[in-house]
Amino acid sequence: GAVVSQHPSRVICKSGTSVKIECRSLDFQATTMFWYRQFPKQSLMLMATSNEGSKATYEQGVEKDKFLINHASLTLSTLTVTSAHPEDSSFYICSARDEAGYSNQPQHFGDGTRLSIL
Amino acid sequence: GENVEQHPSTLSVQEGDSAVIKCTYSDSASNYFPWYKQELGKGPQLIIDIRSNVGEKKDQRIAVTLNKTAKHFSLHITETQPEDSAVYFCAASIWNTDKLIFGTGTRLQVFP
Numbered sequence: 708g709a710v711v712s713q714h715p716s717r718v719i720c721k722s723g724t725s726v727k728i729e730c731r732s733l734d735f736q737a738t739t740m741f742w743y744r745q746f747p748k749q750s751l752m753l754m755a756t757s758n759e760g761s762k763a764t765y766e767q768g769v770e771k772d773k774f775l776i777n778h779a780s781l782t783l784s785t786l787t788v789t790s791a792h793p794e795d796s797s798f799y800i801c802s803a804r805d806e807a808g809y810s811n812q813p814q815h816f817g818d819g820t821r822l823s824i825l
Numbered sequence: 826g827e828n829v830e831q832h833p834s835t836l837s838v839q840e841g842d843s844a845v846i847k848c849t850y851s852d853s854a855s856n857y858f859p860w861y862k863q864e865l866g867k868g869p870q871l872i873i874d875i876r877s878n879v880g881e882k883k884d885q886r887i888a889v890t891l892n893k894t895a896k897h898f899s900l901h902i903t904e905t906q907p908e909d910s911a912v913y914f915c916a917a918s919i920w921n922t923d924k925l926i927f928g929t930g931t932r933l934q935v936f937p
Contacts, residue, residue, distance in 0.1 A: 816868035
């Protein structure tokens with residue numbers, strides 16, 4: 708159980724393109740999902756917390772107009788990188804926590820999206 | 826805010842040996858400490874976690890210990906196998922905030 712699916716797994720596109728990444732909780736509902744960014748051989752850095760039915764909460768230094776987050780249902784959050792440039796190239800990973808049942812459930816991660824901007 | 830340090834950054838062991846990875850955290854309010862394994866090109870996979878009301882937890886070959894006073898927690902892998910080779914991340918959070926702060930990662934290589 709607790710499977711998080713992320714799509715697409717890889718995107719290569721030209722500078723100036725906007726790219727949408729989807730994160731789905733397949734077998735549970737999640738009012739909160741998280742978006743991380745990971746550069747090669749580095750740790751995961753939290754970008755924003757996605758809240759179902761309300762605005763996302765962004766970490767300091769993350770441009771909310773650059774990284775648009777929508778969490779329209781209990782099983783889907785999307786991250787759109789607008790007008791992407793080469794410096795936006797990175798590995799983007801989402802996570803979600805199963806909030807049903809007993810408390811203190813851990814976060815489960817998707818398999819990430821490798822974004823390459825040419 | 827919370828800061829998590831992780832050591833060593835790389836660790837090479839012979840198959841069958843034990844591996845230990847250590848983390849320290851700064852915020853005494855942190856009360857949840859998961860460990861994740863990340864294979865190349867994949868997302869992190871939870872392997873074990875511990876809460877602040879417990880000092881040790883074990884799951885087959887994997888164990889985690891927590892010293893709240895010293896703000897240390899460690900991952901112990903016994904009888905290592907080549908398939909244990911991956912990058913391991915520790916993390917800390919204050920439970921009801923849900924925000925995980927990750928350590929810098931440890932690249933573990935297990936040689937046959």
